[in-house]
Amino acid sequence: MLKYNRILLKLSGEALAGNKEFGFSSDVLQSFARQVKEVHDKGVEVAIVIGGGNIFRGVSGMQEGFDRVTGDTMGMLATIMNGLALQDAIERLDIPTRVLTAVQMPQVAEPFIRRRAIRHLEKKRVVIFAGGTGNPYFTTDSCGALRAVEIHADVLAKGTKVDGIYDKDPMKFDDAVRYDTVTFDEAISKNLGVMDTTALSLCRENDMPIIVFNALEEGNILKMVQGENIGTVVVKK
Numbered sequence: 001m002l003k004y005n006r007i008l009l010k011l012s013g014e015a016l017a018g019n020k021e022f023g024f025s026s027d028v029l030q031s032f033a034r035q036v037k038e039v040h041d042k043g044v045e046v047a048i049v050i051g052g053g054n055i056f057r058g059v060s061g062m063q064e065g066f067d068r069v070t071g072d073t074m075g076m077l078a079t080i081m082n083g084l085a086l087q088d089a090i091e092r093l094d095i096p097t098r099v100l101t102a103v104q105m106p107q108v109a110e111p112f113i114r115r116r117a118i119r120h121l122e123k124k125r126v127v128i129f130a131g132g133t134g135n136p137y138f139t140t141d142s143c144g145a146l147r148a149v150e151i152h153a154d155v156l157a158k159g160t161k162v163d164g165i166y167d168k169d170p171m172k173f174d175d176a177v178r179y180d181t182v183t184f185d186e187a188i189s190k191n192l193g194v195m196d197t198t199a200l201s202l203c204r205e206n207d208m209p210i211i212v213f214n215a216l217e218e219g220n221i222l223k224m225v226q227g228e229n230i231g232t233v234v235v236k237k
């Protein structure tokens with residue numbers, strides 16, 4: 001039994017790098033592709049928002065003297081490279097996949113058109129949203145929230161390198177405790193740091209549940225759509 005039939009999977013760019021500091025790990029790309037195939041084969045409609053942190057982040061660019069908007073534009077372009085890499089990995093498993101970009105690039109990918117995205121999903125094509133929202137000062141988490149709401153996904157599933165939301169940073173504190181469930185209000189007021197406030201409040205306003213889980217553990221995407229308790233769920237109440 002499937003708990004979710006249409007998912008918006010937010011995959012962090014950082015996770016794509018695997019053990020490297022920068023760029024792609026083909027092991028991670030292939031693992032993501034296998035996991036997407038696994039749920040696609042079960043009939044789940046899969047849309048993906050891909051991050052860019054393995055290549056460039058606007059905020060880190062600023063520290064090196066870049067103008068914020070220029071840096072963010074570079075970050076958005078990074079997500080397009082990641083989108084193409086992921087498409088390639090998924091299509092090697094014979095799953096039809098479309099990259100839709102919010103930054104117009106007709107030679108490279110289709111433009112983002114909401115109705116077209118939904119049509120692709122209905123035709124069981126995997127849709128990859130690249131280019132973020134097309135606007136600076138946003139993150140791909142916020143883009144994930146926006147696209148999840150726009151396509152009427154059942155859930156925003158944030159696949160990252162950690163296995164959920166903790167009361168404090170699990171990389172720094174041994175006694176950090178993972179939440180099974182947390183409310184939007186708690187996640188925002190306690191500043192739990194797993195997603196930015198823009199993403200959280202958009203989901204709160206539109207009643208879009210979020211699941212944060214470790215996408216590097218193979219099989220987790222399937223477990224997640226089957227409703228297994230694999231990470232932290234963020235809900236209204």
Ligand code: UDP
Pocket residue numbers: 011012013014015050051052053054056057058059071072073074075076078079131132133134135136137138139140141143
């Ligand atoms: N970005 C942006 N607008 C968006 C989405 C992303 O300007 O709508 C830029 C921003 O600089 C961000 C970078 O693209 O830092 C890469 O995205 P993100 O940091 O969210 O990637 P992830 O954390 O998932 O690797």
